[in-house]
Amino acid sequence: MKNFIEIDQLKKDSNCILIDVTLGKGNSSGYERYLKGHLPGAFYMDMEKDLSGAVTDQSGNHPLPDCQIFQAKLQAMGAKQDDCFIIYDGGEGQASARLWFLLKYFGIDQVKIIQAGRLAIEAAGVAYTQDLPAEVEAGTIQLKPNEDLLVDFQRVKAYSEEPGAHQVLMDSRSYERYLGLEEPLYDRAGHIPHAQSYYYGLVYDEKGKLKSQAELEAHFKALKDKEVMVSCGSGVTACSNLLALDEIGISGKLYPGSYSQWLKKKQKIVKGNDQ
Structure with missing residues (x-):
């Protein structure tokens, strides 16, 4: 599958930026789950705070995030123009799919999702860490929305x-x-x-x-x-x-x-x- 990788392929793509978008109970923030354990080096992005923009009286309940704000968040991860991204969630699917779409919408082509997310990670016995990613030099990635999507x-x-x-x-x-x-x-x-x-x-x-x-x-x-x-x-x-x-x-x-x-x-x- 072109948009997915299995957990055993993760080591082959170790230079990619890894992002955890796990949801919490009732589709709430999954940040507490992230803090309790995540894949080494994974950053966290929250559905409400990072993968959505400000709600208005004319918008839906999860507007697309502002391009410049979203760009700054990727730059804080050290993202450069040609970087690849790997995403995983709690196995629910929609959080990874949302970030996959956003990255594509903002012009990023190299995006993969770990099939079944945490369900597959835990079934494979891959160890989590509670260590947060090390600080990195700010990236230079520039995003451009594709309104045709x-x-x-x-x-x-x-x-x-x-x-x-x-x-x-x-x-x-x-x-x-x-x-x-x-x-x-x-x-x-x-x-x-x-x-x-x-x-x-x-x-x-x-x-x-x-x-x-x-x-x-x-x-x-x-x-x-x-x-x-x-x-x-x-x-x-x-x-x-x-x-x-x-x-x-x-x-x-x-x-x-x-x-x-x-x-x-x-x-x-x-x-x-x-x-």
Whole structure:
């Protein structure tokens, strides 16, 4: 798989910048887990503080981070223009996928994820450390956002009113949330009109690994040759679907605001199966 490495390959890529994005209980900060033990040399990036920007009354709940702020954080890790990055999380998948997408969005090509994250690391018996990374000389990496990897609210609104035959808006939330049977995070249950349900968890197997290419191709067969836009609740779990699509050669674009922004803008939602 082009975006992944197995834990036994880690030593071969020892010159890469290693980043831990483990989540905590209930998708809270995983920094305490990081402090209790992490791979030697790994830096930590927090979903709310590092992988997201400031929430506004017009944004979704996890806006993309500001380019200059994100760049400064990578420079503090010593990152240079041609450096490679290796990411791992707690095995939940979406945190690694979010950082993978952000690095790609900001123009970094050499990015790998440790398959199944901490689940695989611990199963392999790899030792953690509580030592924080040594201070390094500030890096010189310069980032440039690629807006072609995104779709904005207006684009999605146009789709919701008149979906094109070759367009698809994916909803990465659970099927129950898509149907409007439950909504644990927001005040209205349902989905964006004409969105199609593709729960992000279905791209992973029971061990937390991304499924095989054949399984992913079967799962996404209806999306071949389509213009694919990907949403979720707030732009995080959608990245797991984008990652899986990339593995099988299908290009997708993130709707960063996703359902949370859609609700803030008081747009129409529908319930039931809309596909």
